[in-house]
Amino acid sequence: MLANKTTKRLYLIPILSKALDVMELLQAERAPMSLEAVFQRTRFSKTSVYRILQTLLHRGYVARSGDGLYRLVSLPLKLRFGFASQSSEMPFSQAVTQSLQAAAAASGVDLMILDNRYDAATALKNAEQFVQSRIDLVIEFQVEQQVAPVIADRIAAAGIPLIAIDIPHPHAIYFGVNNYRVGYDAGSLLAQYATDHWRGQVDWVLGLDIEEAGPLVQSRITGAFEGVRSILDAIPVESFVRIDGRGMHEKSYRLVLDFLKRHPRDKRILVAAATDTSALGALQAVEELKRGKQVVIVGQDCIPEAVEEMRKPGSPIIGSVSHEVNEYGPRIIEIGLGLLRGRSVPPYNYVVHRLVTSESLRA
Template sequence: MSKAAKRLYLIPVLSKALDILELLQAEGEPMSLEALHRRTKVSKTTVYRVLKTFTHRGYLARSTDGLYRVVSKPKKMRFGFAAQSAEMPFSIAVTESLKAATAAAGIDLLVLDNKYDAATAIRNAEEFVKARVDLVIEFQVEQDAAPVIADKIAAAGIPMIAIDIPHPHATYFGVDNYRAGHEAGGVLAYHAQRQWNGKVDWVLGLELPEAGTLVQSRTTGAFEAVKAALPEIPVESFVRLDGRGMREKSRKVVADFLNRHPKDKGVLIAAANDTSALGALDAVRELKREKQVAIVGQDAIPEAVAEIAKNKSALIGTVSHEAAGYGTRLIHIGLALLSGQTVPPYNYAETKLVTAETAGRI
């Protein structure tokens, strides 16, 4: 940077970007990357990145023959995001990831809170239609509300991405629920083999029926992994309980089950999420049965990861859904939908297993 530029507090790369844009405006006709490089004397790499950025932000258009031209600046895109709940740690993490991604992409984001409630989620869908957002990202847990929400959004001609719970007309983004559950079940089975010589009295699926069969397949996957590793467990020992994904509800149903089986010692619990897993842990501790129970959750929320890292905790693992990466993936899918690209109906988030050996490194 020259001394004059430093005194004027100029940003060299921004100046180069404006040189490229101003040249295109002055010429009034499409130009190639090579021509812009020659005329501006800016490196090809910088010219390429500037052109990609201006095209992404809507200042330029690229034709099929590779030429760039100035276009009228469109209105700034606005996405609507209906968050699952401002009180649920995983939902908060997804919201923060999406806020960061939209800010980086130059997209406005209207965030509404579904409050873990179907009626609220439906009202929020109506609010997005009134606001005329360009795209809706829906994160709510009630399967029965999904078609109502989807119909309102589709009737307004607005594309939609549904997180975790499939919605009619929407593109899905979330984990492969069966595989995530299978990972959890593998951890439970290994614990039973190593700590209890494979002796298991009960395998509990602490699930969220309201979310529908896709999320319930987390329990199915966990059960199948345990059955494969411990085939001697009778089928009647596999029990599904409704924890609704909530801590207190999960605590109550697990406490009730354990009180009805006071002498049973090997109990494996696969929870639909970490909030339920922590509720189960609360019940186990209240009844002083930590040595007899092993729990694995989903989501890798901070409190669960901290608990897993503790010595001899009954919460032995969780499957991270890598919430920090949701925002970028959701924006890529959303922009692809709006540009008319073909997008797969199901798009899966990455997962990572977290156990006591790895919890300290998360």
């Protein structure tokens, strides 16, 4: 009777006990075992055995050979990944950081986070700090293309694998959206609006670009212009104008305000913004000049502020392309673990994007 009371007070976790039993079995056997063999020896449910083995495999405690056999490996040191965020003040960057933090915690990875502050010099200092800290893998999210080779070279010289988010870096695995395609979808939405509301008549097509990010990110605006042309092929080439909003609110606001003041009589203007932050800057200019019925805007990233704006009836922001930021953390951590474990990883890894419109939000 005393033994039973003692057992009840142990507060055991059944699934953890089963996982330890599986590990002890693999250790005792000193030879690879199949899923079926582990099931037969433990008599746990086959579903439980499979989930335990998959979890141990994901965390690096067991390895699986090509013929599906499992073996216990030496317990790994906890991996340390370094993440240089684009800017703690940018909503999309904040969302990427949160996604990575959650995925790293779930995978047992320590994540060292530094803030690039949307600044090239800071990004370079952060890269050097990662090298000095002997990080196992670096995840780089910075906007300046010109400093990308310098950062990548410092990290490669230290023998550290590198994953670059949205901006390609030499020696790095790329993770992010297909920039041309997300731009094309945004442009197509703008053109369809002009077709439905302005009988296909357009005075200007503005592209709020990010010149410092380089050609790949700039292809968002290239794609947007092609998306417009795919539906409205009669718009003259001189009506397409690219201006460098840097993806930032204040600069985009000032540039669009100046443009609208210089064209007070034009009443059909399409705006494709490289980011939602830039789109919100354009919106401020449009509202300040009371030209909300003459301008429509589509952004990128689908940040909460843009979604809230799209819900307002008659808002000039009619859409945004969601980059599905919740996928970033799990997929990047998975890629990083694969690299460190010697798996083959594609050089370009694209997120599946989704067009969100004011109409779809009301549906």
